Amino acid sequence: MTDTSTKTTVLLTLSMLKGVGPAALRNVAQIPFFEEEGILELLAQLPRNAGANIDASAISAAVAEAGRQSDMAQSAGARIISTADPEYPSLLKRTKDDPQILFVKGKLAEAPEKSVAIIGTREPTEHGKIIANRLTKFFVEEGWSVVSGLALGCDALAHEAALDAGGHTVAVLAHGLQTVAPSRHKKLAARILESGGALVTEYKFGQEPLPTNFVKRDRIQAGFAQGVVMVQSDLVGGSLHASRASIGYGRWLAVPFPTDLDVSRSEPKIQANLLLADGTPKEKAALLKCEQRDLERIITLRSKSDYARMLGTQHPAEPQPAPVQEPIGDLFSISPAAAYTSAPIAAPTLPPVQPPPKVNRVNQILLEHIKMVEEQLEVYHRGFVEHGREIDQNNHYQQLMRDFDQLQESLRRVRELEFTLVQEQKVQQP
Known part of the structure; x- marks a missing residue:
């Protein structure tokens, strides 16, 4: 198993210090030859709040915990990478939410630029199940890696369909690599690894799943991919986190249009799809929390002939927020x-x-x-x-x-x- 690089070890150690968050780590990673400086010297270059109340004992404990995490990664057959490593996913690195540290078990995609996130409700309709399988198979046949979250419903369907088609898949987790949640997907996680895929998380060993972790997990799924396919979702579903993130990153969002049967039944799990397909620009922007000009990156999939539109859609540079004059x-x-x-x-x-x-x-x-x-x-x-x-x-x-x-x-x-x-x-x- 690959040893943790010196740069990643420094970032990992800093991440164990209370008050040093993602923004501070990102600042450190931009310092030339930061791995040659001591922890105290690096802390002195950060905003005051980031390194406040950190003494020698706290640094010693952080060094010990970083070493413990590296040992656990080795024992689990995993590795720890950072934005300073060549293996770090390039698409994720371009986003504003890129975690500086990733814990990885298995193999990431050989061509990470050709990755798509396929996500959706935990309770898809029969048509939703068919679409999840059909879209996943389409991307695998085109040589793309399929990213999802190992959750019940559409996530599991996407992973399984990718494996059945002989493709590569990455499961982004909302907890440490010491466990698999939900537990019923332990066999699926093992199958992903056996088939040459990967389990990835920003959370250290020992971290259990918490509600807020799933929101961050959803954003990372979007960060891994050229775009997001939201198979089905209601108007308050967790799938909207990844969908909003994809639009926020300047990437595309594909939304399959529901069948007449699902529409006639007023299925709750298709309501977001209906709104994003046929709602007013104001309604769509409100649901995705974006500007109306961003809606041009929504791809409505009404038939198989629309699938090719996803392959030819390259995301532009990440949009910058407009200046605000509020005091x-x-x-x-x-x-x-x-x-x-x-x-x-x-x-x-x-x-x-x-x-x-x-x-x-x-x-x-x-x-x-x-x-x-x-x-x-x-x-x-x-x-x-x-x-x-x-x-x-x-x-x-x-x-x-x-x-x-x-x-x-x-x-x-x-x-x-x-x-x-x-x-x-x-x-x-x-």
Whole structure:
């Protein structure tokens, strides 16, 4: 098994430190020859919040944990890679959500540029099952790798169809490689590995699945691929996370049109497909949380003759957010404690560059909100698992997930702004 590279070992160690998140790791990875510097020296080059309250004992513990993770990867026949390694998937690296560390078991696609994510509801209709198999077989015959999430329903159908057709498939997981969830898919996971495919996750060994992990998992699926095929989904389904991410990355989204039978039955699991195929531009943009100009990248599959459109669609450069003039001090008008006694949190937007103190204040507010939402999500998760209820059928849970997405994106943008301001200040110093 391939040893972990020096650069990846440094990034892995930093990732074990409290307060060092994806944005900080991304900044480190951009420093020339960062692997030759010490941990303290690297922390000193990050925004103040990233390396706050980290002492020698914390660094020692992080080094030990990074070594333990490497040992567990070796024992499991897996490997740890980062954006600094040539093997890191090129399509994923181009996205704004690329995790700096990936835990990989098995073989990634030899031609990663030819990858498609095929995802959908856990409860497809009979037509949905047929379409999942048909589309997967189409891409395998064209030499593409099929990416999905090993979930029940459409995900499993896509993996199985790819294997049955002799193709390559990658399962993106929402937990560490020490387990497989759902447990009924352990045999499917083993078959993926035996057939030359891969299991991939951004989560370290020992991490169990949590609700928020699945949202990130869905984005990574989209990041791995040229585009996403959303086989079937209702209007609040988890499949929309990957669909929105694909559009957000400037890539395409393919939506099979439902059969007359499913339409006549008003099947709930086809409602997102119907809206994205025949809804108004305003309705489509609202569902995908995108600009109306992005809707041109939706491919409606009404017959087999439409399939070729997916092969010839290359994604352009990732769209950049338009500048917003809203003052940074007005991003939040409510306190974290009052957040869920009033209207849902709106996604904050960034203003022109402001002094670092204000940025730090917004950064802290966002962190407080995210912590609160994560705590509520974890309570929901434990309760639903205990009582056997379906998480994604609860409206309040869905609103929490949407708020969490918005807050994570806002925090990422605030931290990027903070880093830019710090770098500008360094340049201006005599």
